[in-house]
Amino acid sequence: KNVSGQEFTCLPPIDPSYFDQNRNILKSVLSKMFKMAKNKFNGKSCNEADFTDLWKSFERVYKTLEYVDGAKKECYTLEALNESSDASDLRDQMQKLISSFLKAIGENDNILVLLIDDLDMNVSFAAEMMEQIRKFLMVDNLIILVSANLEQLQSEMREYYSKEFQNVVKNSDLNIDIDDLAAKYLLKMFPPKRRIELDDNKKNLLQTALILEDSSRKDSKERFKKYNGDNRNSLQKVLLTMLWDKTRLLFIPKKDQLHPLIPTTMRELFQFIAVLVDMEEVEEPMNGNLFINQENYEKIKKNLAIFNSYFLNIWVSHHVSEDEKQLILNMPQDIEEVNKYLIQAINKVGNKYKEEKICYE
Numbered sequence: 001k002n003v004s005g006q007e008f009t010c011l012p013p014i015d016p017s018y019f020d021q022n023r024n025i026l027k028s029v030l031s032k033m034f035k036m037a038k039n040k041f042n043g044k045s046c047n048e049a050d051f052t053d054l055w056k057s058f059e060r061v062y063k064t065l066e067y068v069d070g071a072k073k074e075c076y077t078l079e080a081l082n083e084s085s086d087a088s089d090l091r092d093q094m095q096k097l098i099s100s101f102l103k104a105i106g107e108n109d110n111i112l113v114l115l116i117d118d119l120d121m122n123v124s125f126a127a128e129m130m131e132q133i134r135k136f137l138m139v140d141n142l143i144i145l146v147s148a149n150l151e152q153l154q155s156e157m158r159e160y161y162s163k164e165f166q167n168v169v170k171n172s173d174l175n176i177d178i179d180d181l182a183a184k185y186l187l188k189m190f191p192p193k194r195r196i197e198l199d200d201n202k203k204n205l206l207q208t209a210l211i212l213e214d215s216s217r218k219d220s221k222e223r224f225k226k227y228n229g230d231n232r233n234s235l236q237k238v239l240l241t242m243l244w245d246k247t248r249l250l251f252i253p254k255k256d257q258l259h260p261l262i263p264t265t266m267r268e269l270f271q272f273i274a275v276l277v278d279m280e281e282v283e284e285p286m287n288g289n290l291f292i293n294q295e296n297y298e299k300i301k302k303n304l305a306i307f308n309s310y311f312l313n314i315w316v317s318h319h320v321s322e323d324e325k326q327l328i329l330n331m332p333q334d335i336e337e338v339n340k341y342l343i344q345a346i347n348k349v350g351n352k353y354k355e356e357k358i359c360y361e
Contacts, residue, residue, distance in 0.1 A: 003143070009107050011036065013115040016122045016129055024125070025132050026065055029114060033101050034058060040105045054104040057097040064090050095139040102141070114144045118267075120152035123317065127160035130189055150186060150195075152318070157182035159322050202258040210235040212277070223281075236262050239276065246279040246303045260319065268318065275310045279303040 011032045014025065037054060068090060098112050114137070120126060130153075137144060161178045210233065212224035227238045236258060240251050243261075253259035263269040280299040316325050327345050332338055 003111055007107065007110045008113045008143070009102060009105075009110045010113045010115065013117050015117055016119055016125070019122055019125050019129065025116070025129050026136060029137070030058065030062060030065070033097075037101060037105060050100070050104040054097075054100045057093070057100045061090070061093045061097050064093060091136050091139060094136055095141060098139065098141045112142050114142060116144065116146045119146050119148040120150075120156065123156055123159075126153060126156040130157075130185075134189060146190075150190065154182050154186055155321055157185055162322075202264055205235055205258055205262065205264060206256065208235045209233060210238040210273075212238065212273075214277070239272065242276045243307070246276065246282055246300070247307050248300060249304070249307065261315070268314075271314065272310070275306060279306055 011029065014028050014032070016025065019025065019028070041051065102108055102110050102112060116133075119129060122129065133144060133146075158178050161176075161181045165176050165178070211228050214220040214223065217223065227233060227242060236253060239262060240253070240259065244250055251259055251261055253262075258264070263272050280303060282296055282299050282303070283293070312329065316328055320328070330341075332341050
């Protein structure tokens with residue numbers, strides 16, 4: 001309501017999946033603002049005072065950010081003290097920079113909009129990114145739109161707090177509820193009244209047809225004929241059938257449910273389809289025995305290795321907790337040891353659940 005009737009200036013969307021120790025949200029915001037301003041002024045007349053004020057604001061914020069990122073002085077000098085003071089005022093500096101930016105590009109009365117796509121995708125730095133947003137980007141003339149899976153973010157915050165408090169928990173009798181800390185942090189970052197919940201699209205995906213085509217190949221129609229059928233094959237049926245044909249791994253979904261293996265986001269779905277399509281084609285055996293043909297056997301082994309890599313490096317990272325991930329990654333290769341390992345793991349999970357239930361009651 002406070003901004004109804006306002007005009008908005010949108011920065012290009014930010015993809016956090018590329019962030020690491022050297023590249024973060026603040027630097028990305030600054031670079032996008034700088035590029036937009038540079039394109040605006042390139043070869044065009046402008047107000048000299050506004051132009052000068054903007055570049056000075058950029059310079060000051062960037063210098064402060066470098067200090068915050070770790071370029072701290074080892075000696076106690078007035079310069080170091082001044083930089084430390086500037087660092088604590090970085091949020092105010094960002095607000096002034098945004099005002100100078102909007103004024104310089106001729107959109108003084110507008111509000112700047114920052115779009116952050118899939119904040120949860122960068123598992124290693126999600127917590128750090130949220131802290132940067134909370135500390136430095138919560139300013140009056142900036143609206144931040146974030147898309148994220150909150151369950152995934154909560155898992156990432158749990159992991160972050162577990163690492164932060166591991167020594168405290170080991171060396172004291174303090175009872176720290178990591179789950180509660182993670183839930184409260186997200187409640188503070190994303191209050192329920194400021195969320196726009198998106199419908200779960202699993203039901204829609206069950207009713208979605210998938211038609212496979214490859215314009216780069218002449219045999220495209222023949223290649224995908226059995227999967228496209230009468231052009232009404234469901235997405236799930238096509239993908240699970242293709243996986244069976246190329247790996248002989250059989251995944252059976254429950255009735256009217258989407259199998260957990262099927263991705264529910266567009267990016268992951270494209271990735272999964274690409275993995276399956278790029279696998280080698282396996283010929284159907286004439287006598288029913290797939291593995292008599294040595295060539296087929298080698299192709300399936302190769303396809304299984306590709307699927308194994310996808311499953312461990314992509315699917316597991318996005319769908320299970322850290323404990324469950326370690327359980328999968330530590331699975332023994334010796335087939336005789338697998339059952340024993342799984343039974344022990346199930347027993348461990350069961351005991352943990354029983355302990356939690358007893359404590360709750």
